[in-house]
């Protein structure tokens with residue numbers, strides 16, 4: 001079984017605002033809602049692509065109830081822990097000429113509640129997969145991803161981590177199967193503002209030296225580069241289409257990669273499928289569907 005963990009799920013509330021102006025009343029001319037948080041997005045797209053997973057994490061308040069029933073209605077299996085207080089996040093995504101995200105802090109998680117998640121992770125067995133994705137709430141120890149991986153050490157479990165900065169760097173020593181920083185996150189991890197191709201190769205290699213088996217660097221509309229554990233480098237562009245919503249494109253890419261790689265064990269194929277799934281989300285209002293992913297795959 002594949003388990004995804006989203007410590008801080010969110011309702012993504014997307015609004016179309018043509019000219020966002022700070023300090024003014026801005027009006028949206030259309031809104032829609034997605035049940036998100038990185039792990040949940042991965043579970044949703046995996047489900048859309050025909051691969052089952054169980055979404056773990058914490059939900060709180062009426063927003064938490066909405067997220068839980070929303071993803072269940074999409075067909076995703078969940079096993080969330082219900083927090084006694086607080087509210088799951090509403091992350092506002094303003095779409096105009098540029099995309100502006102305001103991601104909320106989210107509810108507090110107590111030690112006891114965190115312990116309940118550790119208990120759930122005990123179910124993980126040899127051959128399962130664990131996908132840790134997204135930022136962690138402030139109330140949770142900064143090394144929580146490391147603690148999760150420690151708890152399953154000794155079991156033959158492929159771990160995927162989609163996180164940034166120290167959160168990601170600190171788990172590399174556990175040899176995660178896949179990490180997926182975008183090019184900006186990769187630059188930021190090494191104190192840079194941007195990277196040219198040579199620097200990207202160098203720093204992705206550095207993440208591998210630090211322990212990551214496969215590094216997938218996504219570059220939004222410029223495609224992605226995959227650095228594999230057998231030291232191959234595959235580059236890919238993107239499928240053509242009209243961008244509607246790129247929120248969740250990275251999560252969709254992770255889902256597409258996992259879905260394809262564990263079916264065919266072929267890195268090049270998995271990169272194509274991942275790119276098609278990322279593009280499908282970018283070109284749809286919601287997350288990638290199998291139909292859109294397979295339509296875009298033909299272009300790659």
Ligand SMILES: Nc1ncnc2c1ncn2[C@@H]1O[C@H](COP(=O)(O)OP(=O)(O)O)[C@@H](O)[C@H]1O
Nearest residue numbers: 182218219220221223238249250275278279282
């Ligand atoms: N504008 C776009 N056009 C086509 N494909 C896109 C676009 N934005 C994202 N994608 C696809 O989704 C993948 C992940 O997007 P990216 O924005 O880099 O991830 P993240 O959301 O993690 O920052 C890209 O590598 C690409 O395949």
Ligand SMILES: O=P(O)(O)OC[C@H]1O[C@](O)(COP(=O)(O)O)[C@@H](O)[C@@H]1O
Nearest residue numbers: 036037038091134135248249250251
């Ligand atoms: O956990 P974080 O880093 O605050 O990010 C949460 C946000 O990321 C998303 O999962 C989208 O992520 P990507 O665009 O990187 O795929 C949203 O659904 C959510 O609002």
